[in-house]
Amino acid sequence: MSQPASPLPDRGPTGRRTAKGSLSSTAGKRVERPAPLRQVVYEALAELIINRTLEPGQHLVEADLAEYLGVSRQPVREALQRLQSEGWVDLRPAQGAFVHLPTxxxxxxxxxxxxxxxxxxxxxxxxxxxxxxxxxxxxxxxxxxxxxxxxxxxxxxxxxxxxxxxxxxxxxxxxxxxxxxxxxxxxxxxxxxxxxxxxxxxxxxxxxxxxxxxxxxxxxxxxxxxxxxxxxxxxxxxxxxxxxx
Known part of the structure; x- marks a missing residue:
């Protein structure tokens, strides 16, 4: 009967067999991942709203924001949707996005x-x-x-x-x-x-x-x-x- 495959690789980079569990016996070295672009754009737009560079009631044009931040329109669109869900932005049908005007x-x-x-x-x-x-x-x-x-x-x-x-x-x-x-x-x-x-x-x-x-x-x-x-x-x-x- 064949043995089930080990959940961890049992050969090192040279092809030599390594002791089972050796990866778990050493400290992990995880790859550093940069923040997703949509998160970076979200943080940037939120800060522009908070410091009033983007003023309450101001119309937010995706193309202008994308050019200002040096990104495509897609992450800007995603960021605006998130900001809308958190109450920072109002998305109005047929009008677009506006900085929320707090009462x-x-x-x-x-x-x-x-x-x-x-x-x-x-x-x-x-x-x-x-x-x-x-x-x-x-x-x-x-x-x-x-x-x-x-x-x-x-x-x-x-x-x-x-x-x-x-x-x-x-x-x-x-x-x-x-x-x-x-x-x-x-x-x-x-x-x-x-x-x-x-x-x-x-x-x-x-x-x-x-x-x-x-x-x-x-x-x-x-x-x-x-x-x-x-x-x-x-x-x-x-x-x-x-x-x-």
């Missing part, structure tokens, strides 16, 4: 949820932060203050996201971090038009928050973050381009 209600719901999550995150961070963690918070704070002085909107948004993300990391709660991660991109989208108008107040509030975390005052950190996120929510509704009743 104030959508923004309010998301920023309210963000406030609850980040308030709890700040409370937990105050109980866990080490001296090195606080030092890192001040470094992130200084990056934001510099971006504010330079009137660098993109730098402000990036610095703000980095500071909040690090506070989330300090909370030590993986579930909380995952939930905040789900809303992070959209928070950056909403924050971009108010980053500079809100700038001085926001970074002064960050200063207070870092002091509370440094002092391990969980109650104060919780209260400061609650006020901070609520003021951001209000600022979004009061932005100059906000629709008026």
């Amino acid at each position: 104030d209600e959508e923004a309010d719901q998301l920023l309210s949820v963000r406030s609850v999550l980040e308030t709890h995150s700040a409370k937990l961070a105050a109980g866990r932060a080490t001296a090195d963690d606080v030092k890192r918070l001040w470094e992130l704070q200084n990056t934001g203050v510099k971006a504010l002085a330079d009137e660098d909107t993109e730098g402000l948004v990036t610095a703000n996201a980095a500071l909040h993300a690090f506070i989330t990391q300090l909370s030590g709660n993986a579930v909380l971090a995952e939930l905040i991660g789900l809303v992070d991109r959209r928070v950056r989208w909403y924050y971009t038009p108010i980053a500079r108008p809100r700038g001085h107040d926001a970074w002064n509030e960050h200063d207070e928050l870092i002091h509370a975390i440094s002092d391990k005052d969980a109650e104060a950190a919780e209260q400061i973050m609650s006020r901070h996120t609520e003021k951001t929510r209000q600022a979004y509704h009061e932005r100059p381009d906000a629709p008026r009743p």
Whole structure:
């Protein structure tokens, strides 16, 4: 009776027989695969929407986007379909694709949820932060203050996201971090038009928050973050381009 074939090759590159299971006894060396083009295009378009290079309500022409990104229209079409499923793009019959124009209600719901999550995150961070963690918070704070002085909107948004993300990391709660991660991109989208108008107040509030975390005052950190996120929510509704009743 013939023996069943081995699930692993039993000959090396020279044709010599190798010991069975030798591949499993050594560390695997996996081939590095570049990200699929459609994923790269999706990430690029999402970032252009988040930083408002592509503005809410703007018509998205596949050919123009493909030329801008240096790709064919197919991965752009696939990326737009994915962005539509995630609420970043609206596909309208016979009209084409448009950057989603968020309603104030959508923004309010998301920023309210963000406030609850980040308030709890700040409370937990105050109980866990080490001296090195606080030092890192001040470094992130200084990056934001510099971006504010330079009137660098993109730098402000990036610095703000980095500071909040690090506070989330300090909370030590993986579930909380995952939930905040789900809303992070959209928070950056909403924050971009108010980053500079809100700038001085926001970074002064960050200063207070870092002091509370440094002092391990969980109650104060919780209260400061609650006020901070609520003021951001209000600022979004009061932005100059906000629709008026």
